[in-house]
Amino acid sequence: TKIISFESSADETSVAIVEDGRIILSNAVATQINSHQRFGGIVPEVASRHHIEWITRVLDDALEIANVKPTDLDAVAVTYGPGLVGSLLVGLMGAKTFALAHNLPIIPVNHLAGHIAAANFNAPIIYPALALMVSGGHTELVLMREENNFSVLGETRDDAAGESFDKVGRLLKLPYPAGKTIDEMAHLGQATIKFPTAMAHEDNYDFSFSGLKSAVINYVHHAEQKGELINHNDLATSFQNAVVDALLGRTRRALQNYPVKSFVLAGGVAANSQLRQTLAELLEQFPNTQFIPVPRQYTGDNAAMIGAAGYWNYKNKKFAELNLNTDPGLDFELFKS
Numbered sequence: 001t002k003i004i005s006f007e008s009s010a011d012e013t014s015v016a017i018v019e020d021g022r023i024i025l026s027n028a029v030a031t032q033i034n035s036h037q038r039f040g041g042i043v044p045e046v047a048s049r050h051h052i053e054w055i056t057r058v059l060d061d062a063l064e065i066a067n068v069k070p071t072d073l074d075a076v077a078v079t080y081g082p083g084l085v086g087s088l089l090v091g092l093m094g095a096k097t098f099a100l101a102h103n104l105p106i107i108p109v110n111h112l113a114g115h116i117a118a119a120n121f122n123a124p125i126i127y128p129a130l131a132l133m134v135s136g137g138h139t140e141l142v143l144m145r146e147e148n149n150f151s152v153l154g155e156t157r158d159d160a161a162g163e164s165f166d167k168v169g170r171l172l173k174l175p176y177p178a179g180k181t182i183d184e185m186a187h188l189g190q191a192t193i194k195f196p197t198a199m200a201h202e203d204n205y206d207f208s209f210s211g212l213k214s215a216v217i218n219y220v221h222h223a224e225q226k227g228e229l230i231n232h233n234d235l236a237t238s239f240q241n242a243v244v245d246a247l248l249g250r251t252r253r254a255l256q257n258y259p260v261k262s263f264v265l266a267g268g269v270a271a272n273s274q275l276r277q278t279l280a281e282l283l284e285q286f287p288n289t290q291f292i293p294v295p296r297q298y299t300g301d302n303a304a305m306i307g308a309a310g311y312w313n314y315k316n317k318k319f320a321e322l323n324l325n326t327d328p329g330l331d332f333e334l335f336k337s
């Protein structure tokens, strides 16, 4: 089964062709980061315009690289949420047009399910599974009792994990998005500053990162007022330790309470080297649970992951009509257990 997939929820325009949800025939990605960097974040209006300019080019690339004709394809998968409405609409219209032109069914895909499905590019997810989905806009601990079934155990009450990296990055005047740079700086520094791990003792699976962000901001402003120099690498190490600690604590509790066959680490922040290392070590204490982090190159937004999640829906014949609309606030749609 060959699925062509469209992703345009934020600042990446991407089209991919994926076979049976696991074999990537092509994954064309155009990123607009350079256009947004001087604003320190994504400007929605600018993002939509870029998607419009690039989507046909990216589509041509995906078909050419895969060396696949439209008649070889079985379905069109598309991200319909969550994300920026103006951005989502471009990918959605591209997908609909392609589906109409080539008489193919449309598969609606949740972007967050896509991030998780990208673990299948590493090794097949075995169920039941737990997933930690950490991205620029979301932080979710998810139980999957079976394929394509999501129960949210906990999520962030304020900032997302990636958002906290980006906000601390802005404070340190690092280019947006700052996660990768902070990750690199953290290797060079030492954990000299003690930041609080939010809600460490609370008996739930939720996260909170705004307190940590405020603590970092206060620390920097305080030092500036006193005219003290701050070692930015030490600050990066200390901050990153606090984020990883918070993610680790909740993950450990979930693994203890839900004996699952595999554990997935997904989302843009899953690229973080310390997080990958720390969770790999934690999983050694759970020999019956296989650690399946998303391969680094597929942690950020890409259409291949949408093709992987699209295949789950394809198998369940979960297709959409041509009047499919975007759902910018789409969640896992499920109860919190």
Ligand code: ATP
Residues within 6 Å of the ligand: 009, 010, 082, 083, 111, 115, 134, 135, 136, 137, 138, 161, 162, 163, 165, 166, 177, 178, 179, 180, 181, 183, 267, 268, 269, 270, 271, 272, 273, 299, 300, 301
């Ligand atoms: P969402 O998926 O919630 O809609 P998004 O698509 O914008 O949001 P992603 O593209 O999945 O988010 O992830 C981007 C985030 O990942 C950014 O916040 C970025 O700073 C962060 N990130 C990327 N690499 C790293 C890294 N090595 N360490 C920490 N964070 C990272």
Ligand code: MG
Residues within 6 Å of the ligand: 010, 011, 012, 136, 300, 301
């Ligand atoms: Mg992005």
Ligand code: FE
Residues within 6 Å of the ligand: 111, 115, 135, 136, 268, 300, 301
């Ligand atoms: Fe994303």
